[in-house]
Amino acid sequence: MPKLKIDLEVNNRKVSKETDAHKRLLDFLRDDLNLTGAKEGCGAGECGTCSVFVDGKLVKSCLMPVAKAAGTKIETIEGLADPGKLTPMQKAFHKTGASQCGYCIPGMVMAATSALRENPSAGIEEIKERLGGNICRCTGYTKIFEAVELARDVIAGDMPQEALEEDAVGSSYIGHNVRRIDAPSKVSGRLRYAADVKMHDMLQLQVLRSPHPHAKIISIDTSDAEAMEGVVCVLTSDDVPVETDGFGVFVHDQPIMARGKVRHVGEAVAAVAAEDLVTARRAVAKIKVVYEELPGVFDPVEAMKSGAAVVHEYAENNVVKHIPVRKGDVEAGFANADIVLEDDFSTQQVEHAYLEPEAGIAYVDPDDVIVVMSPSQNITHHRHMLAHILGKPINKVRFIMSAVGGGFGGKEDMIYQGMLAIAAIKTNRPVQLNFTREESIIASAKRHPSRVHYKMGLKWNGEITAIQFDMVSDGGAYGMSSEGVMRKAAILSCGPYEVHNLSVDTTAVYTNNTPSGAFRTFGGMQAQFATESMMDMAAEALEMDPFEIRRVNMMKIGSKTHTQHELSAASLDRCLDAAEKESRWEKGTPNVRGDKRSDLGGDDTRAPCTLGARFTNDKHTDNERVV
Ligand code: FES
Ligand code: FES
Numbered sequence: 001m002p003k004l005k006i007d008l009e010v011n012n013r014k015v016s017k018e019t020d021a022h023k024r025l026l027d028f029l030r031d032d033l034n035l036t037g038a039k040e041g042c043g044a045g046e047c048g049t050c051s052v053f054v055d056g057k058l059v060k061s062c063l064m065p066v067a068k069a070a071g072t073k074i075e076t077i078e079g080l081a082d083p084g085k086l087t088p089m090q091k092a093f094h095k096t097g098a099s100q101c102g103y104c105i106p107g108m109v110m111a112a113t114s115a116l117r118e119n120p121s122a123g124i125e126e127i128k129e130r131l132g133g134n135i136c137r138c139t140g141y142t143k144i145f146e147a148v149e150l151a152r153d154v155i156a157g158d159m160p161q162e163a164l165e166e167d168a169v170g171s172s173y174i175g176h177n178v179r180r181i182d183a184p185s186k187v188s189g190r191l192r193y194a195a196d197v198k199m200h201d202m203l204q205l206q207v208l209r210s211p212h213p214h215a216k217i218i219s220i221d222t223s224d225a226e227a228m229e230g231v232v233c234v235l236t237s238d239d240v241p242v243e244t245d246g247f248g249v250f251v252h253d254q255p256i257m258a259r260g261k262v263r264h265v266g267e268a269v270a271a272v273a274a275e276d277l278v279t280a281r282r283a284v285a286k287i288k289v290v291y292e293e294l295p296g297v298f299d300p301v302e303a304m305k306s307g308a309a310v311v312h313e314y315a316e317n318n319v320v321k322h323i324p325v326r327k328g329d330v331e332a333g334f335a336n337a338d339i340v341l342e343d344d345f346s347t348q349q350v351e352h353a354y355l356e357p358e359a360g361i362a363y364v365d366p367d368d369v370i371v372v373m374s375p376s377q378n379i380t381h382h383r384h385m386l387a388h389i390l391g392k393p394i395n396k397v398r399f400i401m402s403a404v405g406g407g408f409g410g411k412e413d414m415i416y417q418g419m420l421a422i423a424a425i426k427t428n429r430p431v432q433l434n435f436t437r438e439e440s441i442i443a444s445a446k447r448h449p450s451r452v453h454y455k456m457g458l459k460w461n462g463e464i465t466a467i468q469f470d471m472v473s474d475g476g477a478y479g480m481s482s483e484g485v486m487r488k489a490a491i492l493s494c495g496p497y498e499v500h501n502l503s504v505d506t507t508a509v510y511t512n513n514t515p516s517g518a519f520r521t522f523g524g525m526q527a528q529f530a531t532e533s534m535m536d537m538a539a540e541a542l543e544m545d546p547f548e549i550r551r552v553n554m555m556k557i558g559s560k561t562h563t564q565h566e567l568s569a570a571s572l573d574r575c576l577d578a579a580e581k582e583s584r585w586e587k588g589t590p591n592v593r594g595d596k597r598s599d600l601g602g603d604d605t606r607a608p609c610t611l612g613a614r615f616t617n618d619k620h621t622d623n624e625r626v627v
Contacts, residue, residue, distance in 0.1 A: 001278060006070050010035070011079025022278070025069045026050045026061040029076060036196035037077035037106045037189020039405075041135070041355045042437045048134030049103060049355060051110040052076045058114040060133070077106040077189035080113065089113050090187040091164040092151035093144070094179055100138035102186030103355040103405030108134050109187055112148045120156060124149060137355050137406050194374055194402040195359035195434040202361070203232055205423055205433040206280035207416070208270040208287050209443065210262035213298070213512035214309065215291035217261055217269070224286040225272055230279035233426045234287070235271040235419060240389065247385040247414050249378070250483035251320070253312055254515075256389065256418035261294070263311055263477035264514055266442035268416070273423045273431050300474040300509035301451070311477060311510035318510040320475040321483040323490040325504040327562045333466025333501030337457030341538055345454060345530040349474070350447035352519060356405020357440040362420035363430035369396050370421050375404040377518075378412045385414060386421055397421075409518030410444050413480045445480050445517025448473040448508065450489070452530040462544050462552040466501040469493045471527065475508035476515035482508035485516070489523030491563055495531040496572050497553040502562050540590045547580050547587075 004021040007014070010033060019032050029035045029052065041049035043062050050062040053075035081087045086094065089112050099105040108131065115122055115130035122130065127148045128141075136144060153159040169176040185191035222234040237245065237259040245259060246252035257268045270287050274280035297303040297311065303318040311318055334340055360374030370390070376382050379399035387397040404411060416433055423431040435443070455468040471489055475482040486506040493504045506523070508516070521528075535553075539546045554572040561567065579585075 004067055006066060008069055008071060009073045011074070011076060019066060020278075021067065023066045024062055025052070025054075025059075025064040025066050025074075028066040028069070029061060029074070030196070034198065035076050035078050036192060039103055039106065039193070039356070040195070040434075041103065041107075041357070044437065046135070047104070047107070047355060048111060049107040051107040051114075051134065053110070053114070056117075058111060077110055080109070081188065086184065086188060087113070088154050088161075088164060089116070089147070089151040090184075092147040092154070093187040094183040095164050095166070096143045096147040096150060097177075097180060097183075098139060098143040098147040099180065099183050099186040101354070101356070101404060101406040102182070102191055103193065104134060104136040104138075105186045106189040108136060108144055109189075112144070112151070115148060116152055116155065120152065122148075122152065127152075135355065137353055137408075191403055193356055193359065193405050194361060195356075195432075197361055197373065197402070197432075199361065199363065199430040199432075202430040202432055203273040203275065203423070203427060204277040204280045205271055205273050205420060205431050206277070206284045207268045207419065207433070207439070207443075208272075208284045208289070209439070210258060210265060210267040210269050210291075212262055212291055212293055213265050214294040214296035214311070215262050216294060217258060218290040218292055219288075220270055220290075221288040222270060224288070225283040228274075228279065228283050228286065230275040231283045232273045232275065232429070233423060234283070235273070235423055235426070236269070239422050239426060240418070241391055244389045244391060247382075247389065247418065248479045249381065249412065249481045249518075251479040252385070253314075254415075254478040254480070256422065262291070264512055266439075266514065267477070268419060268443070271419050271423065271433075273427055273429075296512035298511050298513055300472050300507075300511055303509045303511050304472075304507075309512070311512060315510060320479045320508040320510055321486050322505065322507045323486045325490050325493070325502070325562055327499070327564075328466075328501035330466050330468060330501045330503045334455070334457040334468075336459075337465040338460045339541060340455065340457045341534065341541060342453075342455045343534065343537065345452045345533060347447075347450050347526045347529055349449045349514070349516070350519065351441055352406070352408045352410035352444070352446070353441075354406025354408060354410060357435040357437055358411065358416060358444065359432070359434040360402075360417055360420050361430055361432045362417070362424035364424055364428055365398075369398050370425060371398045371400065372417045372421050373400040373402050374417050374420075375402050375407065375411055376414070376417065377404065377407045377409065378414075382414045382417055386418060389418060390421065390425075408520050409481070409522065412518045413445055413515075415443060415445075442514070445476070445515045445519075447519035448475065448482070448485055448516040448523065448526065450474075450523075450526040452526070454530050454534050456534050456538060458538055458542065460542065462538070462542055462549040464497060464499050464538075464553050467494050467499050467503070469502070469504045469527075469530070471506040471530075473506070473508045473523075473526070474511050474513055474516060476511055476513045478515040479508075479510075480515050480517035481522070482516060485518065485523035487523075488521075489527045491561075492524040493527045493531065494562055495528060495535070496555050497531075497535075497550070498555045498559045499553070499562060504562065536590055543589045545587045546590060547576055547585065550576060 039049040041047035272283040
């Protein structure tokens with residue numbers, strides 16, 4: 001690879017180095033200078049995690065070729081404060097609790113620092129605008145904006161320095177503002193995520209992924225890739241013991257790499273471990289796979305019909321899991337109703353979009369223990385599965401949970417740690433795999449897209465007499481957490497309401513779509529969307545206030561849930577009272593409210609927003625909102 005000699009200044013130190021000419025400034029800082037505070041969240045200029053100052057200007061270092069940085073002065077998050085110290089901005093982020101997973105925070109601190117350097121008295125709207133190029137998936141931004149305002153006021157002398165220190169907690173932490181103990185490493189960029197860790201002699205792994213949703217693998221020719229200089233090994237399913245290959249949280253249906261056939265676009269087919277990333281990528285491009293395409297199935301309802309393509313031979317009807325719940329007499333409940341409502345609800349696939357793409361390292365330690373370090377949300381389970389697949393005793397497999405740069409359930413499945421482990425065993429060297437953003441989106445599990453057919457019977461007073469709830473969810477190509485998601489959806493299906501007669505079915509179905517898995521609420525969100533929509537529609541049909549119909553049906557102490565759990569505590573009444581009061585709810589049926597509502601647009605009401613448009617906080621009509 002062509003080399004480039006570069007001279008520049010980084011964090012007040014002269015740097016003179018020879019580097020690869022193709023590198024971006026971000027790679028140079030991270031790989032050549034070990035300054036890993038700048039992160040790669042997207043590699044496309046969208047997220048801001050890679051932000052640094054170049055000659056005093058905030059720049060996304062993933063977009064800047066290293067050659068263009070020659071002769072410049074670079075400032076990274078590591079250079080903002082003296083070693084062991086924090087700037088007022090970093091202290092303010094610590095004070096307000098602005099960092100959660102922390103992956104976005106170095107970039108956020110750089111953007112916030114830039115905002116106040118450009119305008120030390122920036123108001124909140126300007127601060128928001130100046131931070132507009134930085135994405136956070138955890139905090140909801142409020143604490144970040146509070147931090148910037150706090151730092152601004154302290155720097156300007158409008159607030160004392162002590163405002164940045166921890167509040168006194170006295171003899172109890174309860175009711176006090178307590179700072180996170182892990183925040184200093186996050187606001188200073190010192191915390192190392194898996195992609196930030198470097199080991200001596202470490203190889204880089206890259207993965208060949210399926211372009212087809214459903215196809216037989218006729219042959220894989222790795223000879224050209226193996227012959228390349230710098231390639232240390234190529235992996236396929238032949239490197240995994242056939243008898244034990246297969247992982248999954250509930251059903252072990254997913255091979256470490258596709259075995260015999262691929263079941264979704266993006267499935268891992270082969271992998272290359274090489275001396276460097278570029279060689280690994282080039283070698284992956286040289287692997288030749290002959291596929292025979294198979295008919296695919298992409299709709300979960302169609303997938304259950306006879307004659308549909310079968311995704312896994314063990315499940316001829318493509319059902320991953322069906323959870324039925326029955327209580328009382330549903331037919332009698334509907335017969336006893338004054339009104340029966342029926343409708344369909346659907347929710348879409350959702351990507352977790354955690355800021356930290358998947359990453360990991362595996363190595364064999366001096367005691368022959370295979371060690372895997374990754375931001376896994378389920379390491380004990382992964383450890384047991386990997387030990388089984390490798391045929392090793394559990395004490396010869398170790399998982400280390402690295403800092404998780406956001407997961408939201410999406411890092412519960414072992415979709416790459418097995419490949420890393422096998423590569424490390426095969427090469428007897430540390431091996432690292434860092435996903436690109438595109439790879440993360442194509443290969444990781446998503447929220448289950450679901451369809452619910454809902455039937456609800458009610459008395460004129462709003463009392464629910466019966467519910468029939470039928471949910472079909474697209475589980476995608478592998479089982480992953482589908483079984484747990486279906487259980488939770490079934491348990492939460494009818495909301496916090498006491499229903500004496502109900503019939504609930506939740507079913508996850510295999511298709512050739514990207515696998516579905518765990519995501520915040522684990523199926524509860526899809527179920528609640530249908531139930532709460534139905535409650536509002538029922539309120540409208542019965543001309544009741546939406547709060548009142550919920551009070552009529554809410555569970556109380558002594559109520560039995562539809563899974564026969566008798567409640568010894570219940571607080572929905574207090575939640576409803578508080579929500580009604582704080583929102584200044586204007587009573588009425590949903591269909592008489594419309595434009596006449598007076599409970600929106602108050603001083604403490606958050607203005608609505610949409611992607612790409614900003615709304616004013618003023619009271620507004622629909623036609624006047626966008627500015
Ligand atoms: S903007 Fe550079 S990594 Fe996202
Ligand atoms: S704290 Fe911002 S992405 Fe997690």
